[in-house]
Amino acid sequence: MANTTIDDVTWTSDEMMAVAAARELSDGTVCFVGIGLPSTAANLARTTHAPHVVLIYESGCIGAKPDRIPPSIGDGVLSVTADAVVGVPEIFAYWLQAGRIDVGFLGAAQVDRWGNINTTVVGDYGAPKVRLPGAGGAPEIAASCSRVIITLRHNERALVEKIDFVTSLGHGDGNGERERLGLRGHGPQAIITDLGVLRYDDTHRQFVLSEVHHGVSVDEVRAATGWNLVVADSVHETAVPTSEELRALRSFTGT
Amino acid sequence: MTAFSTLAEAIAHNVHDGDRIALEGFTHLIPFAAGHEIIRQGRRDLTLVRMTPDIVYDQLIGMGCASKLIFSWAGNPGAGSLHRFRDAVERAIPSPLAIEEHSHAGMATRYATSASGLPFGILRGYAGTDLPSVTENVRFVTCPFTGESLAAVPALDLDVGIICAQQADHDGNVMLWGITGVQKETVLSARRSIVLVEEIVDKFTPRVNGVVLPSWVVGTVVECPSGSFPSYAQDYSERANDFYAFWEPISRDRERFLAWMDAHVLGTATNSEFIASLQTTDFEVARG
Secondary structure (H helix, E strand, O other): OOEEEEOOEEEEHHHHHHHHHHOOOOOOOEEEEOOOHHHHHHHHHHHOOOOOOEEEEOOOEEOOOOOOOOOOOOOHHHHHHOOEEOOHHHHHHHHHHOOOOOEEEEOOOEEOOOOOEEOOEEEOOOOEEEEOOOOOOHHHHHHHOOEEEEEOOOOOOOEOOOOOOOOEOOOOOOOOHHHHHOOOOOOEEEEEOOOEEEEEEOOOOEEEEEEEOOOOOHHHHHHOOOOOOEEEEEEEEOOOOOHHHHHHHHHHHOO | OOEEOOHHHHHHHHOOOOOEEEEOOOOEOOOHHHHHHHHHOOOOOEEEEEOOOOHHHHHHHHOOOEEEEEEOOOOEOOOEOOHHHHHHHHHOOOOOOEEEEOOHHHHHHHHHHHHOOOOEEEEOOOOOOOHHHHOOOOEEEEOOOOOOEEEEEEOOOEEEEEEEEEEEEOOOOEEEOOOOOOHHHHHHOEEEEEEEEEEEEOOOOOOOOOEEEOHHHOOEEEEOOOOOOOOEOOOOOOOOHHHHHHHHHHHHOHHHHHHHHHHHHHOOOOHHHHHHHHHOOHHHHHHO
16 A cells, blocks of 8 residues: 655555545435445545535444444444444345435446446456355345445556446446436446546546546556546546544554 | 263264254354364364354364355454365365355245254345355245345255353353354254353343343253454453454464364363463463
8 A cells, every 4th residue: 555645644545535535425414334444435425525424234234323344244242322223134125125225335346437347257257266245235235325435456457448247237338228227226327446536437438537636647547457548638646645634544543 | 850960971962973063153153162072073074164264163174074065155254264174176286075056035035044943045135246146045036026036045954053152051042142143043053053152041131132041942052151262252251352362473374274173173182171282382471
């Protein structure tokens, strides 16, 4: 992880990614949170600029307010701080499927230029090079939340020309597949990485580079992307993390 | 009529080679002790079912108990991969493992469908993903009222459903609270059920978000304190997060895995002996 320092404030590229992801959540947003970076970012938002963000975990915890980042989606700190705890069939049926969630926050092992996600296998399904954990809640989160934000570390093995398995549908091949299938959510809108931010562009019908983090060049992002990356007409620099954001983040991560 | 028995008797009586079984738990209340006892009794050719197979499934697979896994997310949460599971899928070690995978929403629907006594359930799911192409058990049906295309998944009927709960009473009623996952559905989907409880009490105290399973749907109750370790039972224990990290290098090395299982699972007769065996090991030393 690269460190950046400005005016005696130092942060890592992972911290920049978490801060940039947290800023995507406005106050009051109802957010379905995956474990790992999505959980970190959503809790950072809740403890900084978006105190009324509602965090929903697939373990059935609605309105969880953990004071530390839980290592899994079913930690006791989630259930004892939640507004309600429901069974797993209910969380997926009544809450996610029914369209009550604004934002789905997902990680990925591989993602393509349309925001399609693979968390199943690297290589051939029948004879995988790497067997990944699988779908979890992601396919229906990607389908049913109003919008989806994807976070992952940026490199050519992760942002790829073609994913090995479509675990969760983004924008298909960019030609209206979601509409044809009748999916209710609008799909992935942002891919937040440790190098910058890609946003889905309806004109280009794919993700385009919209922001780079401080100290990162457009060429670096291009080189770390496995497809021929489209770059927005004006790429701006992500605002650097504030000391308040870093303090809140580190109080969660214990660093 | 609920039976009360020891864990060894409950497994011997209910779990047979070739059965389709689930040891459910969504981070909370995972019946580790039952998995260990199945390993001790040397069951083979099991079809294991679980939304979130974790360490205890890694152990069952690595010890050669399973021929198939039906699941939706297989990992060591917060710590890494399940290397025994990966070795089985990637290299057929110790034996080939057939897999059938779903999304969480699909698995939850399958449990709820089985609990409801229906042959299949529907959900808005799987559309546009590659998952239907790798299993026969996801198909699409048309809503007869609206014409909407919906995913259909079959009921997940079990031979044996095994869960942990916090308490049972002397009549065999069971109560659990906190994250209750698909615990109720697991019992109601199973022809035979085993519930491991922390404690048998005279009378239940009402709990926020509490779930009660009446005795007449509960097969066997086993009093088994810390039966979910290193998972947890809310208001009885904390999740041993450090055990999940501790497991990663053991799982990674098959020889080390076998030696560990030999010392702590095959080399102990009960869950209390298993827990005691950890006191003198590198796990407790690592904990400080």
